[in-house]
Amino acid sequence: MAQRDRPIGIFDSGIGGLTVVREIIKELPDEKIVYFGDTARLPYGNKSARTVIKFSLENVKLLLKFGVKFIIVACNTSSSLALPALRRRFKVPILGVIRPAVEKAVRITPAGRIGIIGTRATIGSSCYQREIRKIGPGCKSFAQACPLFVPLAEEGWTNDEVTLKVARRYLGPMRRKNIDTLILGCTHYPLLKKMIRKAVGARIKFVDSAKEAALEAKRMLTRDGLRRRRASGFPGYRFFVSDEPERFRKTGRRFLDKKIEFVEKV
Amino acid sequence: MAQRDRPIGIFDSGIGGLTVVREIIKELPDEKIVYFGDTARLPYGNKSARTVIKFSLENVKLLLKFGVKFIIVACNTSSSLALPALRRRFKVPILGVIRPAVEKAVRITPAGRIGIIGTRATIGSSCYQREIRKIGPGCKSFAQACPLFVPLAEEGWTNDEVTLKVARRYLGPMRRKNIDTLILGCTHYPLLKKMIRKAVGARIKFVDSAKEAALEAKRMLTRDGLRRRRASGFPGYRFFVSDEPERFRKTGRRFLDKKIEFVEKV
Numbered sequence: 001m002a003q004r005d006r007p008i009g010i011f012d013s014g015i016g017g018l019t020v021v022r023e024i025i026k027e028l029p030d031e032k033i034v035y036f037g038d039t040a041r042l043p044y045g046n047k048s049a050r051t052v053i054k055f056s057l058e059n060v061k062l063l064l065k066f067g068v069k070f071i072i073v074a075c076n077t078s079s080s081l082a083l084p085a086l087r088r089r090f091k092v093p094i095l096g097v098i099r100p101a102v103e104k105a106v107r108i109t110p111a112g113r114i115g116i117i118g119t120r121a122t123i124g125s126s127c128y129q130r131e132i133r134k135i136g137p138g139c140k141s142f143a144q145a146c147p148l149f150v151p152l153a154e155e156g157w158t159n160d161e162v163t164l165k166v167a168r169r170y171l172g173p174m175r176r177k178n179i180d181t182l183i184l185g186c187t188h189y190p191l192l193k194k195m196i197r198k199a200v201g202a203r204i205k206f207v208d209s210a211k212e213a214a215l216e217a218k219r220m221l222t223r224d225g226l227r228r229r230r231a232s233g234f235p236g237y238r239f240f241v242s243d244e245p246e247r248f249r250k251t252g253r254r255f256l257d258k259k260i261e262f263v264e265k266v
Numbered sequence: 267m268a269q270r271d272r273p274i275g276i277f278d279s280g281i282g283g284l285t286v287v288r289e290i291i292k293e294l295p296d297e298k299i300v301y302f303g304d305t306a307r308l309p310y311g312n313k314s315a316r317t318v319i320k321f322s323l324e325n326v327k328l329l330l331k332f333g334v335k336f337i338i339v340a341c342n343t344s345s346s347l348a349l350p351a352l353r354r355r356f357k358v359p360i361l362g363v364i365r366p367a368v369e370k371a372v373r374i375t376p377a378g379r380i381g382i383i384g385t386r387a388t389i390g391s392s393c394y395q396r397e398i399r400k401i402g403p404g405c406k407s408f409a410q411a412c413p414l415f416v417p418l419a420e421e422g423w424t425n426d427e428v429t430l431k432v433a434r435r436y437l438g439p440m441r442r443k444n445i446d447t448l449i450l451g452c453t454h455y456p457l458l459k460k461m462i463r464k465a466v467g468a469r470i471k472f473v474d475s476a477k478e479a480a481l482e483a484k485r486m487l488t489r490d491g492l493r494r495r496r497a498s499g500f501p502g503y504r505f506f507v508s509d510e511p512e513r514f515r516k517t518g519r520r521f522l523d524k525k526i527e528f529v530e531k532v
Contacts (some may be wrong), residue, residue, distance in 0.1 A: 048509050165431065
């Protein structure tokens with residue numbers, strides 16, 4: 001098969017990476033996708049760097065079995081902790097979700113005051129903060145871990161006074177620091193956008209890391225002449241998980257905005 | 267080494283099982299303990315039965331390497347899903363946390379109206395409900411999954427209005443059903459006792475599954491002549507985890523009510 005006709009590989013610790021799949025389908029509708037959600041070992045957000053790196057290496061190895069031409073690490077935690085190790089080990093181009101989001105934030109911030117929210121591991125790794133210092137050295141960053149956001153999103157309490165209270169607790173200090181831009185540094189967070197918006201106020205610009213990663217993937221594939229041609233037929237999407245497929249199939253709908261027909265277990 | 271001088275093995279998906287360790291130290295102060303927390307793969311509460319059984323078999327195999335004489339499955343999810351498989355596979359006596367809690371609840375319930383709270387997997391498995399039908403056929407049971415309780419406990423929001431709001435949301439329907447006894451079917455929940463108490467009212471009797479499991483272990487070891495003799499010297503506790511030890515060591519303190527000196531990674 002021609003290199004450009006091969007699928008794009010995307011992995012995440014679980015279901016959240018489907019928000020990246022959704023954006024890829026929107027931006028690159030002719031591409032084939034192989035998705036792997038490591039549902040047996042999720043979440044990654046509260047595990048150590050060494051463990052997250054080990055899991056990520058295994059995930060890329062799995063995707064390579066499907067002959068992928070390009071890999072997106074949809075998981076913010078993996079992107080923060082494992083990207084250098086993955087790039088040292090594999091030749092395939094690998095894109096994370098951190099840099100594209102930071103580039104966008106630095107481009108749109110009016111006064112250079114950028115907030116970042118994510119899991120404990122993502123925030124603890126300081127990787128967004130480091131990237132902001134590199135790409136936008138004039139900017140100031142403010143970071144906050146929000147460990148309850150993922151379970152709240154998975155409960156489906158996306159438009160709920162409890163979620164609003166939690167969001168106010170987490171985001172109050174940032175708001176008082178007058179941030180003007182907020183990076184949603186976890187694939188689950190776009191589901192809570194409404195409550196996060198209420199908690200930080202209407203003026204603040206949001207950066208969705210899933211969307212920015214999809215746009216960057218498009219740019220890179222175009223530049224390298226690796227985009228699949230429409231003429232090659234219906235693209236096809238394959239979803240793999242490490243735990244039982246059923247719950248992924250059901251909940252996945254909310255993330256993907258589409259029905260998922262088949263999910264396979266590895 | 268004489269059989270009775272061997273350690274008790276205890277495993278959990280993570281840190282919560284330390285509440286069982288605490289009770290064992292209280293009830294059986296002369297016993298040696300080997301604890302394993304599967305922190306690299308936690309939580310078990312949102313995984314499938316097949317995955318939880320696979321992980322549990324691996325955990326028991328690990329504990330057997332330390333020559334344990336008796337095993338307590340401190341994890342409610344493992345106890346609900348994996349006990350029969352574990353007992354088929356291994357000869358060592360294995361105690362779960364479900365039956366002791368149900369026996370206690372059936373013994374103390376004034377009007378036979380028993381509530382059960384736990385993770386999605388524990389409640390979904392219906393194992394508490396089945397055990398209540400078997401041991402207390404005259405009782406009625408009311409079950410509620412509380413997926414936000416574990417992350418709230420791990421955030422340390424144990425005395426907090428958000429936690430109270432969440433508890434009221436989860437427990438309101440049970441309260442209206444006039445339960446008189448409530449089984450805390452997850453090792454993390456005793457940390458939230460105060461807010462759970464406020465949400466269900468002062469009259470309701472609590473059953474703590476960790477405490478009841480420790481009392482049952484004591485009874486079984488006494489009956490089988492397997493209790494360690496005080497004369498054999500300081501008992502010694504060993505803690506193992508599958509992810510980095512540091513966070514376990516720190517957070518463990520809250521669960522164990524004691525400082526943990528050494529944690530080893532397997």
